[in-house]
Amino acid sequence: MGYIGNQASTNFSSLAKQVITGNGGTSYTLTTAVANANELEIFVNNVRQEPGVAYTVSGTTLTMTGNVASSDDFYVVYQGKAVQTTTPPPDSITAAMLASGTAGSFLGDSGSALGNIIRVHEKELNTSVTIAANTNGLCAGPLNLATGVTITVSTGATLVVA
Numbered sequence: 001m002g003y004i005g006n007q008a009s010t011n012f013s014s015l016a017k018q019v020i021t022g023n024g025g026t027s028y029t030l031t032t033a034v035a036n037a038n039e040l041e042i043f044v045n046n047v048r049q050e051p052g053v054a055y056t057v058s059g060t061t062l063t064m065t066g067n068v069a070s071s072d073d074f075y076v077v078y079q080g081k082a083v084q085t086t087t088p089p090p091d092s093i094t095a096a097m098l099a100s101g102t103a104g105s106f107l108g109d110s111g112s113a114l115g116n117i118i119r120v121h122e123k124e125l126n127t128s129v130t131i132a133a134n135t136n137g138l139c140a141g142p143l144n145l146a147t148g149v150t151i152t153v154s155t156g157a158t159l160v161v162a
Contacts, residue, residue, distance in 0.1 A: 016078040022068035032078060033059045041077040044068060125149055131157040138162065 018031050034040055037051035042062070049055055055064050068074050124144040131137040133156040141161045145151070153159045 018076045018078070020062075020068075020074045020076060022070045022072045022074050024067055024069055026064045026067055028062040028064070028068075030057070030060045030062050030076065034078070039079050041079060043073070043075050043077070045073050125151070128152070130154060131159050133157050136160070 016032065020028050030040075034057055037055060037057045040051065040055075040057060040062075042049040042051075042055050042064075044054075044064075049064075053065070055062060057063070062076070121140045123142070124146055125139075126146045126149060128148075128150045129137075130152040131154060133154040135157050137153070137157070137159040139159075139161050143161055151159065
């Protein structure tokens, strides 16, 4: 199916969680309003509570049928509130997923023992950069710096322009 505009990013969803400190009572405030008790999973001392029996909810007001002590492990998982992010999970990005040209790219043999042979760089640096202490930086020239851009080489760091 076609669309107009930029292609949408792939989103990853995770469920929101709220940790609540018991106060010895039965009434608590949720950080997000929900439509009904079935949108929540409530856990007291890691035991799931039954919606409508162990608790009720109205908007942001959570009412437990029993008292929850401050020493109890008490938390809520929002089933109806998925939090979307475009931050991919760790170790999920592969070299094939990186766009070439904008952040540099590799050309040539990509055999497992040889690695990539030629690294292609941009010609102009558009963002200020700091080379941290005890690290090395390498760029291929000629390199142009955009107006207002600086390169800072910290003490103990090395920058080589080849």
